[in-house]
Amino acid sequence: MQTLNRAIHFNRVNFHADEKHILKNITGSFYEGTITSLVGPSGAGKSTLLKLCNGLLSPNSGEIYIKEKDIQTYEPVELRRAVGIGLQNAPMVNGTVYHNLALPMTLQDKELEEKTAKDLLEDVGLEEEYLNRDVRDLSGGQRQKVSIARTLVNHPQILLLDEITSALDRISKHEVEELIVKINQKYNVTIIWITHNLQQAIEIGNYVWVMMEGEVIETGESTLLKSPNHEKVKQFVKGEMD
């Protein structure tokens, strides 16, 4: 792990919201080109941690470094293009799949070439005829794929995925899992993703962070979930926690 470059580094990060201590003294690193799974019970602070990496939220104390550069020194727009995030419910804007894929470009007053849009669809395993389909007609799995493809338009170096498989059926889940690995390998994108499925975390992730009640309890290679050291993590792995 020591030979890898740090894509993101947290140094004693705390985050409060409405007087609630959501993240407590988080320290640790995510490494370039790897896939790290964030696991833990609901309310552990996993989604908040992702939003801190993308600058949608800022910590109350501590420092976050993206590519060894303090996150505060990035322009918010520049940061969010470099660190993409796939949000939990894959929110869409009204219109077609093309409208949604083109959104990152539209926000820069640019156009997305149709060929690029088709290539992106192919990358995420959707046929090109989906391009003109209304997003309201997409299934949950298709929405997640479009959401991921849309994030890739900005060519992010880091991709954050917030429980993107939680509402999917078994087949869609498997397809999205394969997609995550493909993106990581094809574009060498660092991926941090939240999952409630420990088997997924072991199979897909290189590394894992186990979070509980705003704290990082255990980190390491994803196989640690097979034989954790911490008592709480043992209980979590056995399914004795939510």
Add this chain to the structure above:
Amino acid sequence: MSTLALAIALIFVLIPIFLSKTFNLGLEKDTTIAVVRSIIQLFAVGYILKFVFDTESLIYIFLMVIVMIVAATQNARKKGRAIKGITWKIAATLIFMEVLTQAILLGFQITPATAQYIIPISGMVVGNSMVLAILFLNRFTSEVDSHQEQTELILSLGGTPKQAIHTQLITSIKASMIPTIESQKTIGLVQLPGMMSGQIIAGANPIQAVQFQLLVLFLLLTTAAVTSIMLGFLSYPTLFNQRMQFLKMR
């Protein structure tokens, strides 16, 4: 109209009270309070207006307009409590509307610079602005609340706060302006406007009454557009911080 005639007209108050009692609507107390309040308020305003018209003092005209703006701001701010600093934003919008309309009316000598014209027109402009502000704030807070995911999505893709809130802002501006535009389409066909009716009853030439009413309609169109747009563009930046992060409404 004589005082006796007005007293007889109280029959129109007794009818709803009687109906409320008969059908157990429970609105007798509210109706009575509303009538008593309107009698007191309107007579008080009548005497104040008479005093101001007699003196023709600019200070009194100014004070009356200030009272209108303060009262309208107090009323409208309740709908926008979730937006930081909404009180001064509404006040600034109402003041701007008043200054803009009076500058055009007096600057082009469309209306004379007398209390008799300035005060009623100010009342209509400020009152309409207040209603528009309430309609806008009501819709805007609900749009922002129900589209938080879209706002966050656009920010997450590298959009600016203005881009993130654009759809909600435009929807709210349009929604608040529509009643004014729609009501003007049927004016004269469905309803005769109050000001025009009042002038005709008071014995004014109907054509002149129509001219004044048209002036008011034009004013209300400007009021509708400027109030919602100005309030919208003053309000949305407070939903974000300097790091372009979306702040949840209070």
